[in-house]
Amino acid sequence: MITVTLDLTCSICGHQQFHLPIKAEEGANVCCANCSAFKCKALDLERALTAMRRSSDNRQPAAA
Template sequence: MMTVTLNLDCSVCGHHRFRLPIKQEEGSRVICANCSAYKCQVQDLEKALIAVGRSRHRTAVSAA
């Protein structure tokens, strides 16, 4: 697992650091690094980050 700070809040404790699995045997669950509460699946997080990136790109292109 890798611990990272995300612009998300844990719904249980409000923490901003999460554990991301990096090996297949670790599963695909993103969990809070503070209280170990389940946040989401890695695939869902990837989709959300891609959508945010695309939105920011469109905003930057529109402003240019």
Template sequence: MLKVTLELRCNVCGGERFMIPTLNEVEQDVRCADCHAFKCRSDSLEETMAHAKRRLAQHGQWGRLAS
């Protein structure tokens, strides 16, 4: 597992750091690094991030992602 900061937020604790599985790991869930809540499957991470970016843009928070 890799611990990374993403432009996503945990729905449970609001954290921005996530555990991402490496290719050789059986478990392919992306989970919050703080509370371990499930965020998405690793194969849908790009789609999940794109959806979050669109949602932030609609709420006038685009500048945070662009920086």
């Protein structure tokens, strides 16, 4: 597991740091680093972050 700060908030304790699995044997759950509450699945988080990145890239003005 790796602990990271995300632009998310735990709905239980309000913490913004989460444990992300980095090995298959660690499972796929993203959990709060403070209270261990389940937040989401790692693949769902990756998809959401990728979609957010794409939408922000589309809003950038084109370089001249």
